[in-house]
Amino acid sequence: xxxxxxxxxGASHDAIVIGGGLVGAAIAWGxxxxxxxxxxxxxxxxxxRASRGNFGLVWAQSKGLGAPHxxxxxxxxxLAWPDLAADLAARTGRDVGLQQPGGxxxxxxxxxxxxxxxxxxxxxxxxxxxxxxxxxxRAPELxxxxxxLGPKVVGASWTPYDGHANPLVLLHALxxxxxxxxxxxxxxxKVEADIHAAPHDFxxxxxxxxxxxxxxxxxxxxxxxxxxxxxxxxxPVRPQRGQxxxxxxxxxxxxxxxxxxxxxxxxSIMLGDSIEEVGFDTRQKPEVIxxxxxxxxxxxxxxxxxxxxxxxxxxxxxxxxxxxxxDQSETCPGAFTANCHSGVTLxxxxxxxxxxxxxxxxxxQERLGLLTAKRFNxx
Amino acid sequence: MTYDLAxxxxxxxxxxxxxxxxxQGLVTIVIDExxxxxxxxxxxxxxxxxxxxxxxxxxxxxxxxxxxxxxSGVEARFGTTLWxxxxxxxxxxxxxxxxxxxxxxxxxxxxxxLATGAQERPVPIPxxxxxxxxxxxxxxxxxxxxxxxxxxPKRTVLAGQGPLLWLLAVQMLRAGAxxxxxxxxxxxxxxxxxxxxxxxxxxxxxxxxxxxxAKLLAEARLAIPIHRATTGLxxxxxxxxxxxxxxxxxxxxxxxxxHEGVIPxxxxxxxxxxxxxxxxxxxxxxxxxxxxxxxxxxxxxIAGDGGGIGGWEAAVASGRIVGLxxxxxxxxxxEAGFGMAAAPAIAARRRxxxxxxxLDAVYAPxxxxxxxxxxxxxxxxxxxxxxxxxxxxxxxxxxxxNQVKAYLRCGMGACQGRLCGPTVAALIEETRGLPPGxxxxxxxxxxxxxxxxxxxxxxxx
Amino acid sequence: xxxxxxxxxxxTIEVFVEGSAVRVPQxxxxxxxxxxxxxxxxxxxxxxxxxxxxxxxxxxxxxxxxEIDGVANRQSCMVPVTPGMxxxxxxxxxxxxxxx
Ligand SMILES: Cc1cc2nc3c(=O)[nH]c(=O)nc-3n(C[C@H](O)[C@H](O)[C@H](O)COP(=O)(O)OP(=O)(O)OC[C@H]3O[C@@H](n4cnc5c(N)ncnc54)[C@H](O)[C@@H]3O)c2cc1C
Ligand code: FES
Numbered sequence: 001x002x003x004x005x006x007x008x009x010g011a012s013h014d015a016i017v018i019g020g021g022l023v024g025a026a027i028a029w030g031x032x033x034x035x036x037x038x039x040x041x042x043x044x045x046x047x048x049r050a051s052r053g054n055f056g057l058v059w060a061q062s063k064g065l066g067a068p069h070x071x072x073x074x075x076x077x078x079l080a081w082p083d084l085a086a087d088l089a090a091r092t093g094r095d096v097g098l099q100q101p102g103g104x105x106x107x108x109x110x111x112x113x114x115x116x117x118x119x120x121x122x123x124x125x126x127x128x129x130x131x132x133x134x135x136x137x138r139a140p141e142l143x144x145x146x147x148x149l150g151p152k153v154v155g156a157s158w159t160p161y162d163g164h165a166n167p168l169v170l171l172h173a174l175x176x177x178x179x180x181x182x183x184x185x186x187x188x189x190k191v192e193a194d195i196h197a198a199p200h201d202f203x204x205x206x207x208x209x210x211x212x213x214x215x216x217x218x219x220x221x222x223x224x225x226x227x228x229x230x231x232x233x234x235x236p237v238r239p240q241r242g243q244x245x246x247x248x249x250x251x252x253x254x255x256x257x258x259x260x261x262x263x264x265x266x267x268s269i270m271l272g273d274s275i276e277e278v279g280f281d282t283r284q285k286p287e288v289i290x291x292x293x294x295x296x297x298x299x300x301x302x303x304x305x306x307x308x309x310x311x312x313x314x315x316x317x318x319x320x321x322x323x324x325x326x327d328q329s330e331t332c333p334g335a336f337t338a339n340c341h342s343g344v345t346l347x348x349x350x351x352x353x354x355x356x357x358x359x360x361x362x363x364x365q366e367r368l369g370l371l372t373a374k375r376f377n378x379x
Numbered sequence: 380m381t382y383d384l385a386x387x388x389x390x391x392x393x394x395x396x397x398x399x400x401x402x403q404g405l406v407t408i409v410i411d412e413x414x415x416x417x418x419x420x421x422x423x424x425x426x427x428x429x430x431x432x433x434x435x436x437x438x439x440x441x442x443x444x445x446x447x448x449x450x451s452g453v454e455a456r457f458g459t460t461l462w463x464x465x466x467x468x469x470x471x472x473x474x475x476x477x478x479x480x481x482x483x484x485x486x487x488x489x490x491x492x493l494a495t496g497a498q499e500r501p502v503p504i505p506x507x508x509x510x511x512x513x514x515x516x517x518x519x520x521x522x523x524x525x526x527x528x529x530x531x532p533k534r535t536v537l538a539g540q541g542p543l544l545w546l547l548a549v550q551m552l553r554a555g556a557x558x559x560x561x562x563x564x565x566x567x568x569x570x571x572x573x574x575x576x577x578x579x580x581x582x583x584x585x586x587x588x589x590x591x592x593a594k595l596l597a598e599a600r601l602a603i604p605i606h607r608a609t610t611g612l613x614x615x616x617x618x619x620x621x622x623x624x625x626x627x628x629x630x631x632x633x634x635x636x637x638h639e640g641v642i643p644x645x646x647x648x649x650x651x652x653x654x655x656x657x658x659x660x661x662x663x664x665x666x667x668x669x670x671x672x673x674x675x676x677x678x679x680x681i682a683g684d685g686g687g688i689g690g691w692e693a694a695v696a697s698g699r700i701v702g703l704x705x706x707x708x709x710x711x712x713x714e715a716g717f718g719m720a721a722a723p724a725i726a727a728r729r730r731x732x733x734x735x736x737x738l739d740a741v742y743a744p745x746x747x748x749x750x751x752x753x754x755x756x757x758x759x760x761x762x763x764x765x766x767x768x769x770x771x772x773x774x775x776x777x778x779x780x781n782q783v784k785a786y787l788r789c790g791m792g793a794c795q796g797r798l799c800g801p802t803v804a805a806l807i808e809e810t811r812g813l814p815p816g817x818x819x820x821x822x823x824x825x826x827x828x829x830x831x832x833x834x835x836x837x838x839x840x
Numbered sequence: 841x842x843x844x845x846x847x848x849x850x851x852t853i854e855v856f857v858e859g860s861a862v863r864v865p866q867x868x869x870x871x872x873x874x875x876x877x878x879x880x881x882x883x884x885x886x887x888x889x890x891x892x893x894x895x896x897x898x899x900x901x902x903x904x905x906x907e908i909d910g911v912a913n914r915q916s917c918m919v920p921v922t923p924g925m926x927x928x929x930x931x932x933x934x935x936x937x938x939x940x
Binding site for chain 2: 842845846847848849850866867869872878881882888892894895901902903905913917
């Protein structure tokens, strides 16, 4: 993969991380914790940046049906989260608002309830010795847990692993912690052409500057699809649109997050999030957010009285099978790639588990081997 | 129901556009969130204020426009907000999502004119969030819709600059409630420096307007104490305004009316992704339009102050031109027909804009208005974010307002960045050493105005 | 803070601002009624509880959010008064009466 043209060395670092969203920032900060000098290269103000448009769940209960290794990775991240949040607060004074009270997935019909119950049972089966604690809760009991529940709700699945955090504060806190730990955050630094990739020898030009390092991490979200092949990697991710609604702050309290409804620490209620295959199109569609609103009102009728103060659409970073992709380059050792559609949930794992692997030079195959992009070649 | 033309805003531009379009046989609908036609300048024009002589002859002229508008028989929906606009729907039309007291609904139109006008430029001085600090425009709206004046004129101060400031001063004076003090922020030499522009304006037919302005100024100056070339303005007080202070002075007051000119309301045009340009003369963003209000989207046009500040007479002329151009684009008149019908309006607009370059230069907002020097000043009133916080975010690496919004929430409050947008952008530009107008604005998203979750859930299919 | 005085605006309507009766000219908005009633707050912000009064009166700033006829967080400068309207200070975040 090495480019043939002459490489002027430029500023030298221990690692270059491409992409300053939640994934790149968590890894970059983790790498500084390993004593590395890191340059974090990001685009400018206007970019496809899922990290600015997501829902903020730290969520395990629906992750990895048929892929227990993903469930384990997600749970490891949820476990790493409290320490991550405390560390960020201590370093930056910003409270990312982590709460992990467990979470529920509401079912609005008997069919939904039964389908959910079957899924959860399979998850437990697949978890084997690792375990998967959950309960299917019927409406009467659920009403005590969640005041104001609507009459249409039949029941819910519950797991103790779930929670949520403020994803924007997380992004800000990661950028600050990274910078304060000596990392170099470079905005307006899109990596496009002029890439040099050879074993343990990488250099890129971005924002008019040259950066060189023996390690490079591709964490450019949707940008990874184009970047990965330049480093002997592959990241077949596509955009998947999600629309989200946020209400005014309310004094009412939702004691725990629901898959598509959560209350922020500020008090507003977030309603989400649609799943739309529309390519690179971030327009908003009233008919889609109407469905989100309907479901919210059926779940909690009182939400209908709240004003919507904001709504948006953003693009998820989605792999063909919906699982994350972690990989290391065989032709250019030292190059890694990381992609996922749950960058909030996995922030703990990225900062605390993945970054040390990258610093040490190799991914832990037992944990991440099955999440290689090679899985798409097999088929 | 499919309309030929939907017009958002029933101010002078929207009314004039509607009359012109209806006159050419376009099936037209006008939508406005206010309860009656008039827009900001002619607020309450169908009400009692039309009889109020103290508001002046210009205001009275609005009554005729509103009457003609009603007489034209154009369909109009008041008390109705546009909360989403899709300019490219599946049918190749525009879909407008609306909300009123009854709920939400949608309609389709072949073409849309945005005549959403202007808003006052934010004046982020220290303490501007205190109860008792308002815009001059707000006080004028109190006069027009309510016939109300400050209860304690002796404890009322006007601060800032621009034609509206002087107009309001005189309107208050004539209503027997002259403010105790005017703190004018215009630097001393501005008029002398720009005499060339004044000469041009006269040559271009602006003499009448210049004369009108000079008379207003003279009337105010005779009756009201004025402190000139004021700098360092701040509002002081704990739970409410108690004093206004400036470099070298302080005055006890409980009402401070601020004004530093107006800027186009770019919320909807930005939200639908129209191309905008930085207007260096007016220190603001404006949607890019041609002479006939055409924008970067071929189904959307802009009329009036929303396309750049020109005042109500220019807005009426522009509304007429833009309305006629929609008829041309829909094949009701040809180019020659347009030329004939629009010629008087084109001439009228030229006259109405004659004075603009002079006014823009004389009343250019000072650096401290665009970019508050004191870090403790609130930049975003909704989320209570200070100028210092925005500067720190820009230093950390936020190169524009979208990233600052993600870091600090400014622009996420109820006003959706309408008020903090220009200030946040200017603070980023200052901190990162960028030229004015290069940091951009945040992209506003629907709903443009709050609607309830329940109303959205009930959106008719 | 403001006083209605124009001879032109003779028709008035009675509304209740924080429970007290106030007569305001027809055509006034709920925000105007609060300014005429002489209150020094129309809302307390949900962020720090700071008091606010209307700033722009034209639908831009949202500092006029108030509780009108029992509905919280309404943009009161855009709401014309009706006879007997009850306008109350918006205290911080809104209550929906979820449990009720
Ligand atoms: C609607 C929605 C809801 C979601 N809800 C949740 C949730 O509840 N919980 C959860 O855990 N996750 C959620 N997610 C997913 C989460 O947001 C993403 O997993 C996460 O943000 C991905 O982070 P990223 O860094 O990979 O991508 P991004 O945030 O997209 O960041 C990529 C970065 O790379 C930069 N970049 C791209 N190309 C280049 C280049 N060539 N050179 C330099 N820089 C480049 C971009 O500017 C950007 O900053 C949601 C996503 C969406 C859209
Ligand atoms: S006072 Fe500004 S929106 Fe009502």
